[in-house]
Amino acid sequence: MSYRRSAALLALAAALAAPPALAQTATQPASAAPAPAAAAPALIPTDSYTLPNGLRVVMNVDKSDPVVAVALVAHVGSGREVPGRTGFAHLFEHLFFLNSENLGPGGLDKLSARVGGEGANGYTNLDQTVYLQTVPSDALEKMLWAEADKLGFFINTVTPAVVAKEIEVVKNEKRQRNDNVPYGQVLPIAQAALFPPDHPYSWTTIGSLADLSAATIDDVRAFYRRWYVPNNVSLVISGDFDPAQVRVWVDRYFGEIARGQATDVPQPRLAMLPATKRLTHVDNFAPLPQLSVFWPTSAEGTPDTATSELMFAALTEAPDGPIYRAIVEEQKLSESIDGFVFDNQMAGMAIIIARGFDGVPLDKLSAAIDAGIARFKREGISAERLERIKATREAGLYQQIGSVSGKVQMIAESETLSRRPDMVDGYLARLRATTPADIMAALDRYIAGRPRLEIGSVPKGQEKLALTGASTAVVEAEEAIVQGAEAAVDQTADRAEVPRTPSRIDRSVEPPFGPPPVVATPAIWNGTLANGMGVSGIEDRELPVVAFQIAIDGGQLRDDPAKPGAASLVADMLMRGTRDRTREEFLNALKALGASLSIDVDQERTVITGTTLARNFDATAALVREMLTRPRWDPAELELARAAATAGIQASRAEPEELAELVARRVIYGRGALANDVRGTPASVAALTMDDLKRFMADTYSPRASRIRVTGAVTQGQVTAAFAPLAAAWTTTTAPKPLGSISFAAPARTQVYFYDVPGAKQSAILFARPGVARNAPDFFPGYASNFILGGGGFASRLTQELREGKGYTYSAGSRFDGDSTGGRVQLSAPVRANVTLESATLMRDIMRDYGATYTDADLALTRESLAKARARSFETPAAKLGLLARIGDDGLPADYVARENAALAALDKPTVQRIARTYLDTDKMIVVVVGDAATQAGRLEALGYGKPVMVPPLK
Structure with missing residues (x-):
């Protein structure tokens, strides 16, 4: 890909359900290229072998961080399905996470949370289904035990009630990705038009609603026995482990699973x-x-x-x-x-x-x-x-x-x-x-x-x-919005004792943790350039690349509320050429270096982010200097930038969840700078002049309010030398304006705001309250307290109750966010339209009762999961830049990681209950719903907060 x-x-990519940023296939171009030179080291060195039952095992040892990724790769995607039974590969992916004979309900999701994993994940595409876990290295044996339990000891736990509920979850996913979003039907139309009806690529991975509705427990069992067999599976392991020990574990847990019917590799x-x-x-x-x-x-x-x-x-x-x-x-x-x-x-x-x-x-x-x-x-x-x-x-x-x-x-x-x-x-x-x-x-x-x-x-x-x-174009008929159309699913109705599959070992005993991983915070160096701009970095020689950021205090907060969008438009213009190079010449110069550059504007700052091959770091830094100190300000490019901003604003307003965020901003910030899309409004974008943009940059972009951070295969001396020309050229002495604040006051009483999207098959629900800044004493306790509420993925109550318990949604979560000047507590979920009231009520009740229902087991899981997750904190260049950003931008002390570790160890139930009382007061919240007003707005009066306020169409 x-x-x-x-x-x-x-x-489109989500509909194909491909993993993010997969490697392109290594295939020979038309001019018969030679094979790689024998002396060239492999980019991903591997050792592979096959068990007697046909399971292929591939190992890649990477000891750069104390983490391990495990992928169970089933060579079955929607391309193995037949007409009338579409969507089974993807439905099966959902079911596979839920339970197994020895893991129990919650399966991999609960285990991943306990061991500090990033969360059980998976994806299905046309050709394969991949179950992916990344965990601290001490949990590797546990994950191999769990994956084997899924592969060989799973199917007895699948009941009719489980299938019925998960079908509703998948339907919600289809609505969220295809039916309730702009252009969501393009791929289904394309596949049906490009391929004949009997070709397995003629339907999408998610399948048809009719086929999903018709799925039976016998269909699921037959699919499992045909495709989920060792000889149609590869087990891939990469990270910090002992290969000899892994061979022993793999044989112990996978070796006795019986080979299945022979499978082939599909032909073109x-x-x-x-x-x-x-x-x-x-x-x-x-x-x-x-x-x-x-x-x-x-x-x-x-x-x-x-x-x-x-x-x-x-x-x-x-x-x-x-x-x-x-x-x-x-x-x-x-x-x-x-x-x-x-x-x-x-x-x-x-x-x-x-x-x-x-x-x-x-x-x-x-x-x-x-x-x-x-x-x-x-x-x-x-x-x-x-x-x-x-x-x-x-x-x-x-x-x-x-x-x-x-x-x-x-x-x-x-x-x-x-x-x-x-x-x-x-x-x-x-x-x-x-x-x-x-x-x-x-x-x-x-x-x-x-x-x-x-x-x-x-x-x-x-x-x-x-x-x-x-x-x-012919499009599959969408389900009508009918109250009570779906029967409630009782997940406890058939929880009989699960029959046990015989095994040569006692699989009910979870393996112990291995030796605790040694997690070292990367060594950080700090310096100052000649113009007073701070610079920090982390040297990392794992790959021949460098990643860097320049953070400039002054983003959307610096916009004129009467003419918003200047911060974003300036950022766009900086990428449109310099005095010495046209936009085409500038972008091509970056490409020639293997470099990428982007500029993002958030509420508080503008951040220039770049990556480049290490050998070209100096030349890339020179282009950044040229961009910042010699912008082109081309009138023709301004017209293109205005058009791009306007189109982006219009596109965002067609996305229900983005609309909910924008409506919340209007309610929270009134007519302030933050009340709009970061790009402004169509009217303000049209009104902004070149002089406005030049004035904004002169008043806002200052080395005295900027920081450089770098990570990768480069030394402090090399970084300082590379950016010395920027320091010499960028000598603005104007004192930067105060940054302002993103904080806001809680409403006197909860009010529901409704934005009408006629015919919407889902409703986007958002609850919001003020939070605290990232460096405030309550931030980390609040962040940790949120783990069980909605921040812990499948370990959280929002997911367990809205998705796993009721089948109302495909995704639900909560955030305890904080920047340098304020923060927000927020819960959100896109839900099936005809359970809008039921979902909002359940979300409210989960928040209202959170402190009183928080248990010792919840506290133990939070501590264990977040503590062990530290092993994954600094693996990637982006993670290392994030560490530097929290220190440089958010004002955290250099030893904040150690302090937060101590705070996590000291976290107790009274603290969580205080956080819940303070930040989850359901009587003082903003509630935004984006959906079909004709069928759902009136029902929301039963939530108990009066008649919803109808939000007029955005201008």
Whole structure:
């Protein structure tokens, strides 16, 4: 799969349910590249073997941190299903977490919480189902015991009530990802149009509601016995462990599980598209017209897959991809385009998504894509440009293997494709060997002049923007909002004694912890540049990369409330070229270094984040200096930036959960700077002038209110030398303005605010109250107290009661957030529309009763889990930058980790109960609901807080 995962494609990628940022397959490009040199060390060194029952075991030893990732890889995705039984692979993934004979109810979720894991996780895609756990190294034997219990001692615990409840959870997931979001139907439409009905890629991984509703316990058992057998599974382990000891454990826990029916590796069966096909879908949730274009490509593992990815990147990536230039730069039809290649086991798809500006006919976007393809065929690609694209992918590859979780996911994909673990090395070698001639040959094979599928998504009432000659897309019927349509599921109705599967060992005894991991806070160095700007860092030689941030006090808080959005617009303009380089030249200079750069604006500050290959750190720092001290301020770029901001605001307002957050901001902050989307409003963006932006930067960006932090394969001396030119050029002496505050007052009484989204199949519910700053005495006790409430994933009451107990939602949680000037306590959940009142009532009651019902067992689980989780605290470059940020930005002491460890050890029930009384007062809360007012607003009066206030449409 492609490395590129941009925001506009999140819904599409989620629907395919691929893991985040998987490694591209290591496949040979068209020009028969040589195999990796024998002397080259493997990027992920592995040792693999096969048990007599067929289970493949792959081990990668990585002792850089005291953590281990374990992946149980079942070589079964939706591509193994048959019509009428779609969605089973994904449904089974859900069921697999819930119980087993010896783990008991809660299964891996409860175990992961107890041992300090990051939370049991898993994903299903077209080709595989992966169960992924990352835990401290002392819990490895426990995880192997647990995974074996799932594989061989699971199915007896699955009851009709469990299946019925989990079907409701999966339906909620489908509503959340497909039915209740803009453009959520694009992928289901595309798969049905590209593949014949009997092809297993013709349906989505999540399946159809009808098939899910028809699923029986016998269907589930048959699926388990066919596919969840050792000879169709790989066990992948990466991290800090002793391989000899692991072999003993694997044989002990997995060796006696019986081999199943033989399974094969699916063979390619490509999409067939004899002629170009155009479809139209009127999207009730879409704020803007969108064109999605699909081309059939090769299956994963064939010679063209690596070449196709590079070719498609060359076509679409900013700043000089010819399709990007045609749509964004020349015709100004959209603020960006997105594209990638899905290289699946049986067939591939190349995809472009262009979301037009308001009122743009989709025919114009289609014609612009044609113009870009024609230009690329005419002009070709230079060797220099191809090397830039390769450099970005090499850097991305190194980032992915920066964690043991990333490594096991890469190996998992390789195992599913070929039952080999080492494809990543071949991929890198062949990536480097691909030539411009290979790229142009792939263009002719798959794109230029080839049939394609075009799907036009148009907002309701704007059908005039649809593609000319398009047929109406067929979309699976959505369930109507009917009160009481779903019967209540009683999870206690059939909890009879589970039959025990015979075993040669006593599996009811959980293995002990291993030796306690030694968790050392990374050594931090500190310094000061010549202009007074602080700089800190952590040297880390695990990978040849460097990650860095520049934090500038002054984000949304510095916006003029009468004209919000300046902070965000300035950040965008900084990425649009310098006095010495156009935007295209600037971005290409970054790419040539294998560097990436982004600027994010939050409430309190603007943060420039970058990564680069270590060998190019000095050159990357020079580009950052150029960007900060010599911005281009191009009027033409400002127009593009305004259009991008407006489109982003409109898109956010179509997402129910983002709408709930925005409504909460309006209620909390009134007319203040924080009352808006960080990008402002469409009116304010249009009103902001170049002088406004220059004034904002002059008044806000100051080295005296900025900090640099760096982690990676670079010394303090190298960092200081690299940023010395920035210190010499950036000498602003203006005293920065006071930062302001994000704190707010609790309401005198709880009030419900309702924002109407007619026809919504889900309701987004949000409860909010004031919290405290990150450095306040109550913050860490509050953070720890929240673990059982909603911060502990499946260990939390919100998840256990709303999802596992009732099947009302796919996800629910709570946060105890704090920044340097204030904080917020928040609970949220997207729920099935016809249980809006029931869900809000349950959330309220969980909060109201939290202190009184908090037990000694809850306290013990919180202490154990959070203490052991420290082993995972500093594994990745992002985690290390976070450590430096909490010290530099939030004002925590350098030894805050040790202090919080002590506070956790001292945490007691009276403290948790005090936190609950103070911060979970359900009589003084803001409640926001985004959903279908006609069916749900009136019902919420029964919550006891009066008639909901109807929030007018946002301007």
